[in-house]
Amino acid sequence: MTDLERLAAIVDDAALNANAIPQFSEHSPLSVADGYAVQALSMQRRYARGDRRVGIKMGFTSRAKQVQMGLDDLIWGHLTETMRMQEGGSISMAHYVHPRVEPEIAYLIKHELAGNISPLEAINGVAGIACAMEVIDSRYANFKFDAGDVVADNTSAAGFVIGDWHPPDTDVTNLGIVLNINGRPKQIGSSASILGNPSRALVAAIRLAAENGEPLQPGDIVLAGSATAAVELSVGDHVEAQFETLGSVCFSVRE
Template sequence: MNSIHNFASLLDQAASHATEVAQFDPKGELSLEEAYEIQMTSIAHRLGRGEQRVGVKMGFTSRAKMQQMGLSDVIWGRLTDAMQIEEGTSISFKNYVHPRCEPELAFILKKPLIGNVTAAQALASVEAIAPALEIIDSRYENFKFSLPEVIADNASSSGFVIGPWASAKTDFSNLGLTLNIDGHVKHVGSTAALLGHPLRSLVAAARLAAAAGEPLQAGWIVMAGGATAAEWIYPNQYVSVEMQQLGSAGFYVTE
C-alpha cells in the first residue's frame, strides 16, 4: 500500500513541477488495478489542493492501438478544472515535460450517466459536443514507460481545450478533422476513429467511471479520445483542430 502512495506522490510532484521521474515499473509488473489506484491517489492530491473534478478522458480508443498494447479495453484518466485551457489562449512549454497534442471530440453531459448504458442512453445524456484538443504529457525520463506507468500517470492527460459547443443532434459519427500546427495540416482523421463511433467511447466512460466509484455527473466533460496520432508541440507554435461542421479550437505555445 505504501508503494501506491509513494508512486502517487512521485507522479503528483512530477506533474506539478514539470519534472522527469525514473520509471518505477519498467517491466509492467503492476496490475492495471494498482495502476488506477495510483492514478486515483495522485489526483486526490490535486483535489486536496482545491482543484475540482470536471470529467474524464478516454485513451487507446483506436482498435489498432488497443491490440498493439495487448488490451481488451480502453484506458481512462481524470480531468480537473486546473487542466482546462481557454480556447485561443497560451500555455507555457516549461510547464510540461514531453508535451504532445491530439484532436478529439468532447461531450458535456446534462445529466448523470452511470454504469452499463446503451448508446441511445448515452446520447440522451449529452448536452452538447465540441471540437477539442488534449495535451498529453508523459513525466517519465527519456519518454519510456510501461502500460501501468501510463495509467498511473493519469493516462498522460495534462490539459484540454474545448472549442464551440454544438447541438448533440448533429451527426458526429464520421466528421472529418485535421490537426494543424501554425495553419499547416499535420494529421487528417475522422471521429469514426473513436471505436468506430464516438458514442462507444462515452458508453465505455460511463462503465469505467462507475466501476471506479466515480460515476459521470451532469456538467462533466468527456474527452472521447485521440482521433489521429499525437503530434509533438514546441514553443512559438499555434496548435489547432478543424472539425467538419463543428468548427475549430486552438491554443498558443510560449516559452
C-alpha cells in the same frame, strides 16, 4: 506510507513540477489495477491542493493500440479544472515535460449517467457536443511506459481546450479533422477513428467511471479519445484543429 502512496507522490510531483521520472515498471511491473489505485491517490493529492474534477478522458480508443499495450479495454483518466486551457489562448512549455496534442470530440453531460447503457441512451444524457484538443504529457522519461505506468500517470492527461458546444444530436460519426501546426496540416483524420464512432467511447466512459465509484455528473466533460496520432509541441507553435460541422479550436505555445 504504502508503496502505492509512494508512487502516487512521485507521479504527482512530476506532474506538478514538470519533471521527468523513470518508468515504474523498469524496476517492478505495475498492474493496471495498481495503476488505477496510484492514479486515485495522486488525484487525492491534487484535490487537497484545491483542484477539482471536471470530467474524464478516454485513452487507447484504437483497438490496435489496446493490443499493442496488452489490454482488452480502454483506459481512462481524470480531467481537472487546472488542466482547462482557454480557447484561443496560450500555454507555457515550462509546465510540461514533453507535451503532445491530439484532436478529440468532447461531450457535455446533462444528467448523472452510470452503468451499461446503449449509445442512444448515452447521447440522450448529453447536453452538447464540441470539437476539442487534448494536451498529453507523459511524465516518464523519453515518453516510454507500459499500461500500468500510463494509468498511474493519469493516462498522460495534462490539458484540454474545448470549442463551441453544439446540439447533442449533431452527427459526429465520421467528421473530417485536420490538425494544423503554424498553418500547416500535420495530421488528417476522422472522428470514425475513435472506435468507429465516438459515442462508443462515451458509453465506455460511463461504464468505467461508474465501476470505479465516480459516475458522470451534470456538467462533466468527457473527451472521447484521439482522432489522429499525437503531434509534439514546441515553443512558438500555433495549434489549430479544424472539424467538419463543429468548427475549430486553437491555442498557442509560449516559453
